[in-house]
Amino acid sequence: MHIVICAKQVIDPDGVNSYALWGQLEVDESGRAFSTELPLIINAYDDQAIEAALRLRDDGHDVTITALSAGGEDVNQLLRHCKAMGCDEIVRVDDPDGPPDAFRTARLLAAAIRDLGDVDLVLCGRQSSDYDQGTTPAALAEMLGYAYVTVAFDVRVEGERLRIKRATPLGEEQVLASMPTVVTISNELGIPRYPTGRGMIAARRHPATVKTLEELGVEDGDGAELLELYIHEVAGECEFIEGDDPAAQAAALLGKLEAEGVL
Amino acid sequence: MSGIIAIISQPPAEGLTGGDLEALGGAAALAAQTGEPVLAAVIGHSVSDAVAEAGERGAERVYVADAEHLAAFSGDAVVDAAESAVAASEVSTVVIGRGTNTLEFAPRLGARLGGGCVMGVTEVRPDADGGFAVVASVYGGSARAVYRLAATPRVIGLSPGLAPAPDRDAGRSAEVVAVDAPASAEERVVVDQPAEATGPRLEEANVVVSGGRGLQRGDNFALIRELAANLGGMPGASRAIVDEGWAPSEEQVGLTGKIVSPDLYVAAGISGASQHMMGCSTSRVLVGINTDRDAPIFRYARYGINGDALEVLPELIRLTRERAGG
Numbered sequence: 070m071h072i073v074i075c076a077k078q079v080i081d082p083d084g085v086n087s088y089a090l091w092g093q094l095e096v097d098e099s100g101r102a103f104s105t106e107l108p109l110i111i112n113a114y115d116d117q118a119i120e121a122a123l124r125l126r127d128d129g130h131d132v133t134i135t136a137l138s139a140g141g142e143d144v145n146q147l148l149r150h151c152k153a154m155g156c157d158e159i160v161r162v163d164d165p166d167g168p169p170d171a172f173r174t175a176r177l178l179a180a181a182i183r184d185l186g187d188v189d190l191v192l193c194g195r196q197s198s199d200y201d202q203g204t205t206p207a208a209l210a211e212m213l214g215y216a217y218v219t220v221a222f223d224v225r226v227e228g229e230r231l232r233i234k235r236a237t238p239l240g241e242e243q244v245l246a247s248m249p250t251v252v253t254i255s256n257e258l259g260i261p262r263y264p265t266g267r268g269m270i271a272a273r274r275h276p277a278t279v280k281t282l283e284e285l286g287v288e289d290g291d292g293a294e295l296l297e298l299y300i301h302e303v304a305g306e307c308e309f310i311e312g313d314d315p316a317a318q319a320a321a322l323l324g325k326l327e328a329e330g331v332l
Numbered sequence: 333m334s335g336i337i338a339i340i341s342q343p344p345a346e347g348l349t350g351g352d353l354e355a356l357g358g359a360a361a362l363a364a365q366t367g368e369p370v371l372a373a374v375i376g377h378s379v380s381d382a383v384a385e386a387g388e389r390g391a392e393r394v395y396v397a398d399a400e401h402l403a404a405f406s407g408d409a410v411v412d413a414a415e416s417a418v419a420a421s422e423v424s425t426v427v428i429g430r431g432t433n434t435l436e437f438a439p440r441l442g443a444r445l446g447g448g449c450v451m452g453v454t455e456v457r458p459d460a461d462g463g464f465a466v467v468a469s470v471y472g473g474s475a476r477a478v479y480r481l482a483a484t485p486r487v488i489g490l491s492p493g494l495a496p497a498p499d500r501d502a503g504r505s506a507e508v509v510a511v512d513a514p515a516s517a518e519e520r521v522v523v524d525q526p527a528e529a530t531g532p533r534l535e536e537a538n539v540v541v542s543g544g545r546g547l548q549r550g551d552n553f554a555l556i557r558e559l560a561a562n563l564g565g566m567p568g569a570s571r572a573i574v575d576e577g578w579a580p581s582e583e584q585v586g587l588t589g590k591i592v593s594p595d596l597y598v599a600a601g602i603s604g605a606s607q608h609m610m611g612c613s614t615s616r617v618l619v620g621i622n623t624d625r626d627a628p629i630f631r632y633a634r635y636g637i638n639g640d641a642l643e644v645l646p647e648l649i650r651l652t653r654e655r656a657g658g
Contacts, residue, residue, distance in 0.1 A: 082471050086606050089474035090628050096475075103475075171439075172448045200470050200477065201587060202451050207439030216519030217407055219436050232523075236581045238432050238590060240526030247519045256571065256588065257581050291483030292448040296465055300475050305631040307620070309638055318637050319647035322619065325635055331539070331596040331617045332563065 070226070072122045073185065074136045074156060075178055075193045075209070076115040078147040081108045082198040089300060100297040101169075111147050114194025118254040119154050120261035121192055121224050126155070130226055133157050135185060139177045141165030145277055152272035153264030159277045160185070162285065169200060172292030175208035180285035182213060188249055190231070195220050195253040203253070204293075210251035218246050222257035333484050335423035336363045338391065339441075341375040341410050341433070342402070343382035348389070350492070350535065351429025352382075356389050357495030358456075358488070359427045365458045368424065371395065372506070373417035375410055375513070377403035387506030389498045394506040395421055397513035406518060407436040413513040414441050420511050424484040430492050430591065438489045447486030450479045454491045472587050473606035473613075492535075492591050493614055526582075532566060534583065539565025539596045540612070542585055543573060546601015546622060546641045550578035555645040556600065562652035568592065568612075570602050586611035601641035604629030621645075 084107040088094040097104035122134045136151030138144045139162040148159035162177045182188050191213075196203035203219075210217035223234035231250055235242045236257040246252075264272070310325065312318035326332045338355035340348065348356075356372065363370045372391035374382050377400055386394045397413035414437070418426060426445070428438045435451070442449025455467035457478070466488060470477045481488075534540065541563065543556040553573070560567040569579035571586050585592055587610040597615035602608060604620065604627055612618065613632055620633035621641045630636045637644055 080471075082474070082607075083605075085471040085474045089471070089606070090631070094475065170448075172443060175443065195588070198472065201472065202439075202468070203435050204439035204442065204449055204451060207435075208443035208449075211411075211440045211443035217436070217440060218520055237526060238582060240580070240582050241524075242522060242526055243524035245521050245523050250519075256575055260575075291446060291481075293450050293479045293481055296478040296480055298470065298475050298477050303631045307630045307633045307636045309625075309630075309636045315637075315639055315643040316647045316650075318639060319644055319651055322635060322637060323648070323651055326596060326617065326619070329617050329634075 070130055070132045070189045071185070071187050072125065072132055072134045072190045072192060073182055073188050074115065074118050074122055074134060074151065075191065075206070076119070076136055076138045076147055076151055077112045077197045078109050078138065078140060078144050079112045079197055079199040081110045084108060094300055096298050096300065101295050102298070109143065111150055112194050112197045114196065114198070114254060114256065116261045117256065117258045118192040118194050119151060119156065121221070121254050121258055123155050123262065125224065125226065128225065135160060137162070137178060137181055139164045139167065139174060148277045149272040150264065152275050153268040154262070155268060159275065161277045161279050163279050163281050169295050170292040171200070171202055171204040172208050172290065175205050175212055176290055177282070177285070177287050178205070178209055179212040180287045181280055184280065184285055190248060191215065191251045193251065193253050195255045206251050206253045213249070213251070216246045216250040218244055218250060219253045220255040221252050222255055224252060333422050333424045334368050335371050335421055336366070336368050336425045336427060337371040337373055337395070337418065337421055337423040339373050339375070339414050339426055339428045340382060340386060342405050343374060343376055343379055345381070348382060348385050351431035351434065353389070353429070353497035354490055354492060354495060355427050355429035356386065356391065357497050358429065358490045360390055360498050361495045362425060362427065362456055362464065365456065365464055366462060371421050371423060373397070373414060373511070375402055375413045383508055384505070385500065388500045388502055388504050390504065391506045393421070393509055395509050395511045397511045399513050399515065401515040402513060404522070405433045407433070407440065408516065408519055410437045411440045411444060412516060413511065415444055416511045416513060418445060418485050420509060424486070426485060426487045428487065428489050430490060434489055438487055442487035445485040445487065447483040448481050449487035449489060450481060451489035452491045453488050454494060469610060471606070473610040493593060534566050534568060534590045535592055537566040537592065538594050539563045540568045540585070540592050540594045541565055541598040541600065542568035542570065542602060542612070543579070543600050543641070544570035544602030545572050547573065547578065548642065550576065552642060553578050555649065559598070559645055559649050559652065562649060563596070565594070565596070570608050599629050600645055602629055603627045604632060
């Protein structure tokens with residue numbers, strides 16, 4: 070069984086969050102990127118997608134796991150992490166200056182997956198923690214003509230099909246899906262394992278296979294064009310409820326809420 | 333191509349709600365900017381009431397895919413049916429409200445139609461040449477992005493609260509156009525579904541009391557449930573404690589959970605990471621309880637108690653129980 074993990078390198082969202090809160094986050098002159106220097110990490114949901122693939126191997130299935138990402142050479146660091154986690158092969162679609170358009174990215178990833186041939190399962194994080202759209206995996210499934218299942222937290226092989234538990238807004242749902250399938254992984258899957266020492270050594274000796282857009286025959290198409298990023302203001306007019314002890318504070322708060330007409 | 337179409341899939345028998353109404357409202361708001369007609373597509377089985385309501389709420393024409401295999405949601409079938417409705421109506425833009433299954437089909441539809449899709453749209457901005465750009469949050473709400481979907485047909489997934497539901501006027505009715513929706517082989521079959529929620533829904537609660545890591549232990553989530561019950565509201569949770577297993581994921585409030593907008597939102601032991609605030613920042617009165625006076629929650633809160641949630645919650649429970657008991 071051949072599993073492909075699509076992984077994305079993102080600016081650490083916690084870093085962005087902290088800088089934004091303290092008014093230190095700035096947009097550069099292009100208007101489409103932050104000028105603030107922040108660490109790059111693997112999108113946390115994609116790390117969980119790798120974990121989902123490794124659990125299928127733990128279940129005793131004979132799986133080959135290929136990690137796939139698009140970007141410039143800085144993405145090699147992310148792919149080494151994927152290799153160290155336990156992925157067998159790492160592939161980078163060379164696209165150093167690609168715009169952040171989910172539909173363009175899906176075209177690149179779809180071309181790379183077709184190039185790999187014989188893929189049974191594509192695992193993606195449910196969304197990337199930079200743009201939060203969750204559109205790339207859906208577009209990928211559509212372009213490949215694969216079945217599509219979102220927000221999975223448990224993926225098992227059952228004969229020729231997958232039995233998938235989903236975390237829906239109403240609660241757990243189970244679906245059976247034919248393969249090949251694109252499945253997105255949600256945080257309910259749990260905490261991913263750490264790379265082993267042996268994995269890290271193997272990763273250092275294992276360069277990524279690089280594919281160019283020309284080799285893959287990626288075609289132009291339409292999508293969502295990012296025009297600008299901006300930082301919005303948060304109002305901030307909190308009235309702190311003082312009091313001698315929690316009981317007094319609680320009583321004072323309830324008085325305020327009654328006056329507001331919300332109790 | 334002209335027209336803005338609101339997609340309504342599997343409408344509830346008792347009338348249109350939440351995301352469906354917002355899709356009609358969003359379509360009307362966009363149409364007002366571009367001068368295009370407002371249309372609707374209703375996808376489901378035995379949906380004549382919803383078709384009539386869409387007309388009474390302003391759709392000029394309603395495209396209907398009514399078939400037995402569309403009674404329950406299936407991403408494959410809904411994308412196919414919506415594609416047929418878009419082909420028949422020749423619209424430029426598809427508008428979809430936030431619902432349980434939106435993420436499962438809206439971006440697929442955008443890819444299928446070729447114009448792409450932006451999800452979680454909080455604002456639509458007209459541009460100089462009669463078109464428009466859309467705004468959505470990025471980095472869990474820390475910043476905003478403006479996008480243009482230049483090609484058509486394109487798909488816009490709305491964030492709750494973008495547009496009010498259009499008023500219902502029994503004097504209006506739409507032209508109804510049947511759309512062919514043949515069943516195809518299902519690539520994915522639901523074998524076990526969560527029970528249809530019968531009680532009150534978190535998204536519609538007037539009061540929500542949420543807990544975060546400041547609760548310190550899973551069993552302290554009982555305090556959240558008790559205070560919520562005393563206030564006639566519902567409990568909510570931060571993603572952090574859902575990941576810890578202290579609360580079920582159905583109770584998660586935030587970007588990847590529920591988006592709520594109650595009259596009163598109490599955040600107890602929640603720091604106020606933007607991920608969480610995306611789910612509650614439009615609440616009318618927000619109360620923060622946190623030991624850290626610099627916690628971000630106090631930037632969003634109307635009232636704050638700088639203290640330990642585990643000390644304040646029992647007092648709130650005691651006082652509200654006395655009130656409830658008269």
